[in-house]
Amino acid sequence: MKNEDYPLDPRRRRLHEVIFEADTRAGRLFDTVLIITILSSVLVVVLESVADVKARFGGILVPLEWFFTILFTVEYGLRLYSVSSPRRYATSFFGVVDLLAVVPSYLSIVIPGAQSLLVIRILRLLRIFRVFKLAAYLDESRELWAAIRASSRKVLVFLFVVVTIVVIVGTLMHVVEGPTRGFTSVPLSIYWAIVTLTTVGYGDIVPSTTFGKFLSSLLMLTGYAIIAVPTGIVSAEMTRVARERISTQACTRCGAEGHEHDARFCRRCGGSL
Numbered sequence: 001m002k003n004e005d006y007p008l009d010p011r012r013r014r015l016h017e018v019i020f021e022a023d024t025r026a027g028r029l030f031d032t033v034l035i036i037t038i039l040s041s042v043l044v045v046v047l048e049s050v051a052d053v054k055a056r057f058g059g060i061l062v063p064l065e066w067f068f069t070i071l072f073t074v075e076y077g078l079r080l081y082s083v084s085s086p087r088r089y090a091t092s093f094f095g096v097v098d099l100l101a102v103v104p105s106y107l108s109i110v111i112p113g114a115q116s117l118l119v120i121r122i123l124r125l126l127r128i129f130r131v132f133k134l135a136a137y138l139d140e141s142r143e144l145w146a147a148i149r150a151s152s153r154k155v156l157v158f159l160f161v162v163v164t165i166v167v168i169v170g171t172l173m174h175v176v177e178g179p180t181r182g183f184t185s186v187p188l189s190i191y192w193a194i195v196t197l198t199t200v201g202y203g204d205i206v207p208s209t210t211f212g213k214f215l216s217s218l219l220m221l222t223g224y225a226i227i228a229v230p231t232g233i234v235s236a237e238m239t240r241v242a243r244e245r246i247s248t249q250a251c252t253r254c255g256a257e258g259h260e261h262d263a264r265f266c267r268r269c270g271g272s273l
Contacts, residue, residue: 016082038124041068045118069105088254097123151233166193177212197223
């Protein structure tokens with residue numbers, strides 16, 4: 001046992017089951033109430049950003065926002081208390097999200113407007129897959145994440161090729177069109193190349209020479225040709241990811257979820273499940 005690990009007594013183990021597990025009635029009720037609370041808090045943040053609504057109901061929305069912040073702060077503390085390794089949970093994905101769900105409110109004391117960042121609480125709704133035992137969605141999300149990680153190098157190579165294309169074409173357009181036609185610098189010309197390649201086409205800068213239009217046409221056709229490349233790369237990797245059953249069990253040590261159905265140890269910290 002490492003120094004940062006603390007054995008769970010029966011009370012903390014029971015608290016862990018309620019907060020992290022969705023297999024018991026109490027745990028399911030806790031997570032359902034939590035989801036409703038998260039949705040309500042995000043709604044409050046969104047409404048507060050509307051000037052007319054804030055002017056009329058600011059006296060209600062601001063206290064509600066702090067009420068949710070204090071509530072989530074207490075919940076975060078209980079989550080740290082109910083795992084045997086608080087440090088591991090605090091540095092996990094959900095641990096960081098849970099912390100970021102309360103930090104903006106306290107930050108708004110010194111930085112006005114920072115409370116708008118509280119919409120990050122919506123990320124906490126990812127737990128809904130576990131709460132309602134949507135194991136199929138857990139499987140799909142695991143496969144998607146595995147495919148993205150497996151294809152990351154190929155996607156990076158693809159992005160390098162795209163960057164090379166827009167730099168070359170952007171530089172050529174700066175030389176061909178020149179400052180008098182809006183292409184005043186190489187960075188601005190590269191911006192035009194990115195907008196054109198992605199088929200966005202703002203139209204704020206347009207070529208007027210014959211060769212410039214020819215380059216634009218080639219770049220637009222290239223954009224249509226490569227737009228499906230990242231999708232194809234990820235899709236190909238997804239076909240290689242084997243389907244494995246995922247359980248709703250959370251590690252009592254670090255709080256990690258998404259384990260295989262027959263797993264005996266945590267995939268993140270190695271703790272016993």
